[in-house]
Amino acid sequence: MANEFKLNNCPTDGISSVKFSPSTSQFLLASSWDMSVRLYDVTENSQRFKYEHKSPVLDCCFSDSVHSWSGGLDGSVMMYDLNTGRETVVGRHNNSIRCVEYCSDTNVVVTGSWDQTIKLWDPRSHNNIGSYSQPGKVFTMSVCGDHIIVGTCGKSVVVWDLRNMGYVEQRRESSLKYQTRCIKSFPNKQGYVLSSIEGRVAVEYLDPSVEVQKKKYAFKCHRIKENGIEHIYSVHAIAFHQRYSTFATGGADGYVNMWDGFNKKRLCQFHLFPAAVSSLAFSNDGSMLAVASSPLYGAELSPSSNGEDAIYIRHVTDAETKPKTSSGLA
Amino acid sequence: MVICKFYQQGNCKFGSRCYNEHVRYNENRSRGQQRSQNDNYGNRGRNQNYVQPSRFDDSNRQHKSHTTDNYSSPFNRGGSNNTNFSSGSEKHHTQQSIDKFHWTSKSQSNRFNALAELEEPPLSSNTVQSEDHASMFKTISEDMALWPSSKMWPFSCYSYAKEKNCVEGLADIQPEEIRTLYYLYGLERYRNILDEVELIYTKRKEELRYMSEETKSSLLLQLGSSIESNPSAGLSIYSLYGPGTEFKSSSKVADVAAFPTQSTVNPTVTSTTTDLFKPAVAQSNPSALPPPSSSFIQPPPATGGALGQMFKTVPAAETKP
Numbered sequence: 282m283a284n285e286f287k288l289n290n291c292p293t294d295g296i297s298s299v300k301f302s303p304s305t306s307q308f309l310l311a312s313s314w315d316m317s318v319r320l321y322d323v324t325e326n327s328q329r330f331k332y333e334h335k336s337p338v339l340d341c342c343f344s345d346s347v348h349s350w351s352g353g354l355d356g357s358v359m360m361y362d363l364n365t366g367r368e369t370v371v372g373r374h375n376n377s378i379r380c381v382e383y384c385s386d387t388n389v390v391v392t393g394s395w396d397q398t399i400k401l402w403d404p405r406s407h408n409n410i411g412s413y414s415q416p417g418k419v420f421t422m423s424v425c426g427d428h429i430i431v432g433t434c435g436k437s438v439v440v441w442d443l444r445n446m447g448y449v450e451q452r453r454e455s456s457l458k459y460q461t462r463c464i465k466s467f468p469n470k471q472g473y474v475l476s477s478i479e480g481r482v483a484v485e486y487l488d489p490s491v492e493v494q495k496k497k498y499a500f501k502c503h504r505i506k507e508n509g510i511e512h513i514y515s516v517h518a519i520a521f522h523q524r525y526s527t528f529a530t531g532g533a534d535g536y537v538n539m540w541d542g543f544n545k546k547r548l549c550q551f552h553l554f555p556a557a558v559s560s561l562a563f564s565n566d567g568s569m570l571a572v573a574s575s576p577l578y579g580a581e582l583s584p585s586s587n588g589e590d591a592i593y594i595r596h597v598t599d600a601e602t603k604p605k606t607s608s609g610l611a
Numbered sequence: 612m613v614i615c616k617f618y619q620q621g622n623c624k625f626g627s628r629c630y631n632e633h634v635r636y637n638e639n640r641s642r643g644q645q646r647s648q649n650d651n652y653g654n655r656g657r658n659q660n661y662v663q664p665s666r667f668d669d670s671n672r673q674h675k676s677h678t679t680d681n682y683s684s685p686f687n688r689g690g691s692n693n694t695n696f697s698s699g700s701e702k703h704h705t706q707q708s709i710d711k712f713h714w715t716s717k718s719q720s721n722r723f724n725a726l727a728e729l730e731e732p733p734l735s736s737n738t739v740q741s742e743d744h745a746s747m748f749k750t751i752s753e754d755m756a757l758w759p760s761s762k763m764w765p766f767s768c769y770s771y772a773k774e775k776n777c778v779e780g781l782a783d784i785q786p787e788e789i790r791t792l793y794y795l796y797g798l799e800r801y802r803n804i805l806d807e808v809e810l811i812y813t814k815r816k817e818e819l820r821y822m823s824e825e826t827k828s829s830l831l832l833q834l835g836s837s838i839e840s841n842p843s844a845g846l847s848i849y850s851l852y853g854p855g856t857e858f859k860s861s862s863k864v865a866d867v868a869a870f871p872t873q874s875t876v877n878p879t880v881t882s883t884t885t886d887l888f889k890p891a892v893a894q895s896n897p898s899a900l901p902p903p904s905s906s907f908i909q910p911p912p913a914t915g916g917a918l919g920q921m922f923k924t925v926p927a928a929e930t931k932p
Contacts (some may be wrong), residue, residue, distance in 0.1 A: 295790075314790070316858070336858035337794060339787060354791055354858055377791065395788065420785055434783035435768055454774045458754070460767035460783050478764040499627075499773075513761040515786070577790065580762050 285595040288321050290328035295577030296590050297339045299560045303385070304346045306564030309571055311592055312341035318351045320363060323569065323594050332361050332368050340381040342390070344404040350390050352378025358392055358402065371407045374400065379419050386427040387443045393419030393431060401446070411446055415439055423473060425466035425487070430473050432461040438475070440487065456483045456499060465519040467542070468526050472497075474542065476516035480504040482530060484542050498545070503532030517578055520561035520570070522602045529570060531558030533580050537572055541604045549601045556588040567602060570595045624746035626772075628753075744831065747771055748822050751778065751830070755820035765812050771834075779833050780815040784808075794858050 292313030302308040308329070309321045314337040320330040336355035344350055349361045356374040358381075361367070376396035383390050389410065390402040395418040401410040417433035424430075428450065431439045438461070440451035455461050459479040466473040472486035483499035503514040518531035527548060531537045535557055539548040557578040562571045572595060576588035615631035617623040623633065751771045758765070768783035770776060777783070789808075793801040818826050 297787075314794075337791075354794070377787075379785075379787065417783070418785070418788075434785070435777055436770065436783075456773040458770050458773060460764065460785070478767050480763075510760050513763045515764055578786065580764075 284598075285593055286326065288323070288328075288592045288594060289326055290319070290321075291589070291591045292317060292319060294337070294590060295575040296559050296573035296592060297337070298341055299562045299571045299573045299592060300342050301562050301564040301569070301571065302343055302346050303565055306566055306569050308346070309562070309592070309594075310341050310343060310349055311573065312338040312351050312353070313590070314338070314577065316353070318349060318359075318361065320349065321592070323571075326594075330361075330363060330366065332359075332366075334359060336377075339377065339379050342381045342383045344383045344390055348404065350381050350383065350392075350402075350404075352381050352392050352394075354378075356394065356396075358390075358400075360404075360407065369407065371402055372400070372409050374398065376418075380422040382422050382424045382429065384424045384427065384429065384443055389443060391422065391424070391429055391443075393422045395419065397433070399429070399431060399441075401443070413441070413446055416452070420461055421464045423464045423466045425473065426470040428470075428487075430464050430466055432464040432475065434460070436461055438464070451487065451489070456485065456497065457481050462515050462517060463519045465521055465528065468521055468523050474519050474521075474528055476519055476530060478515040480513040480516065480532070482516055482519075482540075500545070502530060502538060502540075502547075503534050503536060505534055512580075514557075514580065515578075517557065517559050518561040518573075520563050522563050522567045522597075523565060524567045525603050527602055527604055529561050529563070531561045531572065533557040533578055535574070535579075537561065537570075539601055544604060546605070548603075548605070551595070551601075554593065555591065563597075568596060570597050622742075624743070624750065624772075628750070744827075747834075748827060748830075752820050752822050755816045758816060759813075765809060776834050778819065778830065780818070781812065 288309075292311060292315045294313055294315035296311055296313050298310075298312045300310045302310070307322060307324050309323050310318065311321065312318045316334050316337055317331050318334070318338055318341050319328055321327070322329050334351065334353045334355065334357070336353045338351050338353035340353075341349060341351035344360075347363045349363060350358065350371075351361070352358050352374070354377045356377055358371045358373060358378065360369045360371050362369075374392065374394035374396050375398075376394050378392050378394045380393040381390065382393075383404070388404060390404055391399055392402065393399045393415070397415050397418055398412050399415060399419060399422070400412045402408070403410055415431055415433050416437040416439065417435045419431055419433055421432040422429060425440075427443050429441050429443055431441065432455070433439065436455040436457070436459075438451075438453045438455055439449055440453075442450045455475055455477070457475065457477040457479065459477045459481075461475060462478050463476045464473050471488070472484065474482060474484055476482045480503045481499055481501050483497065485497045486493045488494075503516050505512045505514070512534075514532045514534040516530050516532045519528055520531075521528045526543070527539055527541050529537055529539050535554045537551045537554070537558055539550075540546070541548055551572075554572060554574040556574045556576040557580070558572055559575045559578040560571075560573040563569070564571075572593045573591075574593065575590045577590070579588075612632040615623050615629055615633050618629065618631070618633040623629055751769075754769065754771070764786060766784040766789065767781065768777040769781050770778060789805070792804055796804070819830075
């Protein structure tokens with residue numbers, strides 16, 4: 282397909298996270314269970330840099346266009362300067378780091394860990410600004426303006442105001458019945474999308490007022506019926522198109538769906554990927570979608586799953602990502 | 612499809628999971644309702660791309676006051692109920708004094724103000740309560756029955772309805788956590804551990820599926836309490852590793868050779884599966900960073916002993932008034 286291609290030099294083990302650069306659609310960061318974090322030049326389809334952790338890496342992010350932050354199983358927070366090629370261990374958690382996010386509104390890097398804390402880091406001085414307890418192991422996080430939404434084990438969702446970390450701003454429960462897999466906030470910061478291991482996605486709003494809470498809903502997805510039995514797949518990844526506010530979900534079934542959350546419609550479904558979709562990322566201008574596909578994230582638990590780990594870059598069209606105008610439906 | 616009579620009474624506990632058709636009145640079928648009644652994954656009905664909101668919507672409104680509670684009193688961890696702990700949130704409640712199992716018919720008829728309604732005779736609170744319990748047990752049992760065949764991730768927490776407490780005995784473990792074991796211990800031990808863990812979960816799910824009287828009463832006890840349960844809050848599979856643990860890349864994991872265990876962290880730990888599931892607090896890591904600045908939940912006390920024991924323990928989470 283002309284509009285989609287596979288990156289060269291893909292990681293050699295499960296791909297835990299892919300993130301586009303905040304300022305350009307040219308560069309993509311990828312963290313992997315092969316202990317590496319790689320930077321790809323997507324336009325040239327080449328790997329530009331690679332640095333290594335001492336353990337599998339579970340998440341990565343850009344703090345700005347030349348600095349990458351990452352964390353993994355050994356709990357160390359690493360920052361890599363793409364210009365100088367120098368890596369720095371900035372600090373650590375007591376247990377594995379599960380999520381790394383950057384908040385541009387407050388210029389702070391947030392790491393979430395299975396040690397039940399999130400820690401804030403100053404990208405310039407590398408100081409640890411604070412450490413905050415969560416109700417359980419951190420499974421997923423999403424920056425929402427100057428807030429951060431943390432999804433933990435036990436279906437808790439905690440919203441923190443990064444400008445005021447003295448107390449929890451909101452403490453809520455996931456509206457789904459099973460383990461939270463991924464949370465991503467809407468570009469308009471009004472709410473977030475939460476996915477679970479049970480092929481279901483909930484659209485939630487932050488405003489606690491009754492009228493706004495009425496709008497929340499959930500829907501089933503990433504399920505396949507075979508011989509009368511419904512197979513239910515985890516929804517591993519969610520990514521928002523920044524301009525249209527539509528979102529893509531990627532599941533263990535290997536499919537990627539595009540959804541219009543406001544009109545409650547599915548816009549399209551892409552072709553089946555060779556393995557489970559572990560991570561998704563839209564470029565800042567919404568022109569490209571990176572799809573990380575790793576058999577490790579499939580339904581089987583056996584580590585020796587067949588298949589290769591690959592990152593696909595797809596040029597997405599308006600037809601696939603733009604909300605359709607209402608055509609007479611009530 | 613069969614029309615759900617409980618939904619018409621405003622009292623269907625299955626919500627979106629109900630196998631029967633949820634229409635308010637028979638005549639409504641032709642009324643602009645674009646929803647195809649079949650929730651199936653995009654393949655049926657004329658609106659293939661129309662994502663119909665799951666009928667979780669219905670139970671949304673019943674939980675309205677419950678969720679407002681959480682926002683107005685963030686430190687009220689006993690507040691998944693409308694308990695006396697909440698301050699200042701009563702004014703947000705449209706439905707007063709609703710506890711987990713006590714949905715009065717009045718609370719449900721409020722949703723349909725715009726529609727002319729059938730008058731529902733008020734049910735006695737006892738009847739409502741035991742009906743609620745019965746349908747709760749039914750939901751749990753059915754969900755447990757479906758779980759294995761659906762090939763869903765097995766090591767997940769579970770609650771029988773949204774925003775209810777998680778059922779005890781099913782700890783919440785992420786796929787990445789399980790995968791870590793493979794990198795730490797090699798294929799053979801990984802498989803052994805996995806078998807043991809799967810056994811624990813299967814056992815608990817079967818208990819919940821076949822619902823003995825004992826299971827029922829302990830469920831009622833656990834779910835009825837106002838203590839928020841996050842049964843796996845501190846459950847750490849990696850009690851053994853800390854800074855300095857050597858991880859092998861997957862290409863080397865095929866070696867079944869023993870991986871170094873962090874005996875310096877906790878010299879009494881042996882490398883049995885039991886110890887893997889000790890809650891994090893049991894391991895004092897000497898090189899740990901200073902304790903978190905805002906304490907939120909106390910990690911569960913160490914239990915030790917059999918794995919099965921571990922999963923039955925409900926942490927004594929402290930509720931802050």
